[in-house]
Amino acid sequence: MxxxxxxxxxxxxxxxxxxxxxxxxxxxxxxxxxxxxxxxxxxxxxxNAVARSLFKKTSKTIGLLVPDIVNPFFPELARAVEDTLSRHGYTVILCNTDESKEKEQAYLEMMMQKYIDGLIVATNTLTAAQVTKYNIPVVSIDRKISKELPGIMVENKKGASMAVRFLKKKGRKRIAHLRGPSYIPNAVERCAGYLEVVGEEPWFKESYIAEGNYDMTMSIESTIRLLNMHPDIDAIFAGNDVSAIGAIKAIHKLGKHVPRDIAVVGFDGIMLSEATTPELTTIAQPIYELGEIASATLIKIIEQQADDQTLYTLPVQLIERQST
Known part of the structure; x- marks a missing residue:
């Protein structure tokens, strides 16, 4: 060359x-x-792209921080971000943080050395002070960092309420909840939506809520404990689709049938929800649109285009399938 x-x-x-x-x-x-x-x-x-970035202090590169690449929600989100940014001439560095503060900070330091032009973060541990000190454009997605930073979210509480009301209309009397981690704002909002519908029911106890942790293995274990403690449960609203799939597996392990004995609703609308047996009823987020809007918002900031809107809250929809 x-x-x-x-x-x-x-x-x-x-x-x-x-x-x-x-x-x-x-x-x-x-x-x-x-x-x-x-x-x-x-x-x-x-x-030489590296040499040019050193000279210009720019690289046409965007960092994308996600907490768990194993969760199918985040690869689908990353695909939308990469598609959108590539159309505008940007490349994406994908960083999986495993919910670790140390890994997040290490990735931030590494990306600053490469003169990234901006950052999209789906994080629960980074603070606004941590990301803004680098003086680069930042957009949060799925999980809000602060009011000062642009954020792209969905109607988590409303979607959860929608799911539980739907189960009640289906005739379900004892609805349990597999909640996500308490340190994740969207998990707190989804639990609040569940409580909004059943919190005042005469049968309700806090023990109808179990930790699913947005994790399949934990959701299997928690569902088995829930059903052994409350055999009257006839429906489960899970904080995300991965937990819902774990719940279905646990119900089958106990020799029960979905949905005849226990109906299950998830949250996210990942593609995997159509591949389960039975197919999963879910509150679907517009995952691709989340990634598109986050990317477009970041590009506007980088290119100093005026945009008064910095916080987007996108609607969700209930998709009924075989699990209910």
């Missing part, structure tokens, strides 16, 4: 002149510019 020195020699100009042409910065005569462009074409020269 040709070097910048070879381009300069071929064009009969200095390396500095070639650099000015490549970066479109500084005066270059029209004649010299044409010679450089011709030399670049003849030698098939490709500028």
């Amino acid at each position: 040709a070097s910048i020195k070879e381009v300069a020699k071929h064009a009969g100009v200095s390396v500095a002149t070639v650099s000015r042409v490549l970066n479109d910065k500084g005066y270059v005569s029209e004649e010299a510019r044409k010679r450089v462009q011709k030399a670049i074409a003849n030698l098939d020269y490709r500028p």
